[in-house]
Amino acid sequence: MSEVSKHFGELFISVSHQWRVQLDTHLRNDERLRPYNLSLAKWRVLLRLHRNPDGLSQRQLAEQVGVEGPTMVGLIDRMEADGLIERRACPNDRRSNIVHLLPTGLNLTPIIEEYAEKVRNAGLQGISEQDLQQCFATLVHIRDTLAALDQQK
Template structure:
């Protein structure tokens, strides 16, 4: 029995997402990190000096979960916490030079993964896929009660 088209699409989306996460996890481990740490470092590379609360909110993480990730990254010498001159209770987060270098390596890995996974898929199909994913994201967020506008091309791996 064939599943209805929309159900099949969602099934394939969830399964493909799981496979991609597993593959990205594997590639991250090859560079001595995790997918979660990769995401944190990438965000800090793009927005140096965030405080922990802002970073947790942007990444959709619980503050305690982010604190553990940051502890590990700091222990590896990849991230440092600097006192916030405007708030003695807060810290600003910065990549160290080794952290910045690792993000550069991982950015090249992100490009490799995109080429491996998307191969010969035409740009028009990728753009249509991005539009579809943005619509799904919007509808899902609306069901959760908060639907910010997310541009179709805002995503990325890790």
């Protein structure tokens, strides 16, 4: 095993942590967002719902945000109390809820996207498009390979 492969996971986690720290710092310091006490999980919910205007089930949201179901329930409860999102009964399955953005949540997404773009531009500065495409393809391969391990169980 090479030195690079030995330390890959550690570096990957470190990069992910730095990315989240930068986003969190920007989001918490913006006066427009401060009243909503947006955590990284909350802004990820807002962006996922913004990209899915027909809403997502609580299970889909949990999978896409990367949290467990009970954690998502609490997160949705808090965001619903803040007037950012709402649950609606699923028309095809009364036992399931579809989560939708409310106007307040919708109005916050451009601010969040602005900060996400700033962090993305800063983090990717100096990396050629070719290198970025190769890195992206490599990360997709790693993600898909690891996801396949779960399906084999």
